Amino acid sequence: MLKFLAIFAVPLMLILVIGGAIAARLGLAGGGSGGCVPALPADLARAGITAEMFANAAVVVEVGQEMRVPQGGWVIAVATAMQESSLINRPDGDRDSIGLFQQRPSQGWGSAAQVHDPRYASRQFYTKLLKVPRWQRLPLTVAAQAVQGSAYPNAYAKHEPLATRIVVAVATNICSAASAFGLRVVAFGKRLLGTPYAWGAGGYNGPTSGHIDCSGLTMYAIYQASNGRIRLPHLAGAQLPMGTQITRAQAAPGDLIFFYTPGNPTSRRHHVGIYVGNNQILHAPDVGQDVKIEELWRTRDRLDFVRYG
Structure with a gap:
């Protein structure tokens, strides 16, 4: 199988170059949740991404940046949320699954209120991802499955191209809120x-x-x-x-x-x-x-x- 970083070396290099400025671009400096939401690019809207989905992806990327997760991890997280919840912060799901990543309180992810918080859910996802041995060298779907333990372990792969575009858009988008x-x-x-x-x-x-x-x-x-x-x-x-x-x-x-x-x-x-x-x-x-x-x-x-x- 082709490796994730080999496939997306060019867009991820763009993210790497701009990554240090993401917090400032989005108004997210200081780790607060009061930053502005970047405007949804037209090409992503045509691909079926809504403003709500893009705003949730921006939170996922922000948390990854705050936690100093390597940029490839942001794409894994966004692709995972696309598969689990279509990037919608859902109040329910299969059995007791909740939120962007459909994390289950009964499986130790946190309380129902906590996993319904996109920032908390993102932190939980990244924390577990960083514990996966050699996760940066794994195909995206394998790394995501190591975190999620899904009944559909190969389902994440199909989201990789669009997730990469979303992360690049978040990283390079200039916020439309007043500074x-x-x-x-x-x-x-x-x-x-x-x-x-x-x-x-x-x-x-x-x-x-x-x-x-x-x-x-x-x-x-x-x-x-x-x-x-x-x-x-x-x-x-x-x-x-x-x-x-x-x-x-x-x-x-x-x-x-x-x-x-x-x-x-x-x-x-x-x-x-x-x-x-x-x-x-x-x-x-x-x-x-x-x-x-x-x-x-x-x-x-x-x-x-x-x-x-």
Whole structure:
């Protein structure tokens, strides 16, 4: 049989490279359970994974990261939960089986309430997996069976490819919930509500001669929110590459929105604003207008969403 690590060397290498940043990406630093849930990628939705399933997989991966389980173990755990519960935190199952891993209180996994807690259940799974001799060299279905003792010992193998995709998606997904930095960006931007527009006005310390333009507003908000660490230039197009581009579905308060007209020979981002959530933008629109918050309008422009911090 082909070995698990040989089959999935490329995706697992991607997980390895990014693994150290997973807690920060998901808002999970400090081991708490109050992190945000990453957005469900479209390709996984097409494969039948729901937002609930993806959120549960994110918990499984988070616990594995906290316990310093090697990344291959995360895939084994997610594949196991896919087989046992379809990644749904079930309150019941066969006999007294409960939860993501269908663990049985009568078999010493914990109380009914404990095994119904996805974090506790994940810790129990990893604890037992780490005791399996040479588990990293075993085929996934053999390692999973050593933990679960299932009546269907070969059933886990079929979930391996999709489980790997899910783990990679969790590890590389940027969370759509507002970060503390993003909220500071919005807060500083709001301080300039009502400021009149003037092209070329504004900077790191705010308006110049009582005026500001769109990129002056964003450079001020990002600079102040980062305590002077991030110094964006005073030009929308030059600000864009200094952040991380994300999808519109991942947009969170504090991200910047850049506007570009397709077919424009200059390829110039002609406007930028601050996303404040609920499909609203905080920006300095144009001559004769003041800094304001309004609904993100329908436009033929292409919108680029970018995150800083």
